[in-house]
Amino acid sequence: xxxxxxxxxxxxxxxxxxxxxxxxxxxxxxxxxxxxxxxxxxxxxxxxx
Amino acid sequence: xxxxxxxxxxxxxxxxxxxxxxxxxxxxxxxxxxxxxxxxxxxxxxxxxxxxxxxxxxxxxxxxxxxxxxxxxxxxxxxxxxxxxxxxxxxxxxxxxxxxxxxxxxxxxxxxxxxxxxxxxxxxxxxxxxxxxxxxxxxxxxxxxxxxxxxxxxxxxxxxxxxxxxxxxxxxxxxxxxxxxxxxxxxxxxxxxxxxxxxxxxxxxxxxxxxxxxxxxxxxxxxxxxxxxxx
Numbered sequence: 001x002x003x004x005x006x007x008x009x010x011x012x013x014x015x016x017x018x019x020x021x022x023x024x025x026x027x028x029x030x031x032x033x034x035x036x037x038x039x040x041x042x043x044x045x046x047x048x049x
Numbered sequence: 050x051x052x053x054x055x056x057x058x059x060x061x062x063x064x065x066x067x068x069x070x071x072x073x074x075x076x077x078x079x080x081x082x083x084x085x086x087x088x089x090x091x092x093x094x095x096x097x098x099x100x101x102x103x104x105x106x107x108x109x110x111x112x113x114x115x116x117x118x119x120x121x122x123x124x125x126x127x128x129x130x131x132x133x134x135x136x137x138x139x140x141x142x143x144x145x146x147x148x149x150x151x152x153x154x155x156x157x158x159x160x161x162x163x164x165x166x167x168x169x170x171x172x173x174x175x176x177x178x179x180x181x182x183x184x185x186x187x188x189x190x191x192x193x194x195x196x197x198x199x200x201x202x203x204x205x206x207x208x209x210x211x212x213x214x215x216x217x218x219x220x221x222x223x224x225x226x227x228x229x230x231x232x233x234x235x236x237x238x239x240x241x242x243x244x245x246x247x248x249x250x251x252x253x254x255x256x257x258x259x260x261x262x263x264x265x266x267x268x269x270x271x272x273x274x275x276x277x278x279x280x
Binding site: 002003004006007008009010011013014015017018019021022025026028029032033035036039040042043046 | 061069072076088089097098101140147148151155156258261264268271272
């Protein structure tokens with residue numbers, strides 16, 4: 001048994017975990033940025049009124 | 050703030066690119082090991098396993114510093130560091146355990162050794178991170194929750210020095226520090242260079258993810274304040 005299939009399996013599993021977490025985090029950041037811009041706009045409009 | 054967030058995004062993307070390059074080179078370019086290895090090709094797992102285990106320890110150090118700062122001075126950044134550290138130590142800790150058990154199955158014939166100190170303290174460390182993440186998600190945010198979780202983080206950190214010295218102090222099945230003890234491990238310079246590349250790539254990814262995670266927490270808190278003001 002050379003162990004090459006175990007190596008491939010490990011990289012597939014770990015890549016999935018790391019990619020899912022990284023993209024989830026990046027998406028969370030862009031959602032928070034967009035929501036903050038939106039609410040800042042609403043607050044400033046409210047202040048103007 | 051926007052600049053830091055941008056840097057975090059770039060570092061995350063660069064880190065991802067370089068860790069996948071390391072994996073590609075580890076699988077298709079790196080030479081096969083010689084010596085008394087039972088499954089010589091399975092060693093390729095170590096190009097990710099070793100740096101991931103290091104990053105878990107660094108993440109837990111973040112958690113410790115944050116918990117200490119929150120517990121002693123009630124610093125908001127300290128709590129944010131607890132959140133960042135617990136999430137990253139969970140993700141990377143799971144990565145180290147999954148890769149370690151697969152490599153153990155191939156090389157030792159068993160995925161886990163309950164008599165090995167390093168494996169068990171590392172497992173406990175990851176279990177503590179899992180508890181912290183789940184507890185934070187399920188409990189309402191407040192002083193009491195933060196105090197309890199910070200104290201668990203502080204006690205959990207006691208496992209870090211034990212995990213670090215376990216292979217020299219109480220060596221059982223887990224190999225020693227392969228990058229430093231290269232003569233003992235019998236690894237060639239190409240393999241060690243690629244391992245160093247893996248370590249640097251994971252550090253870049255870790256810094257990027259930490260910045261992105263920290264910025265997200267700050268933005269969400271700012272958003273909450275603005276929403277309250279608007280209501």
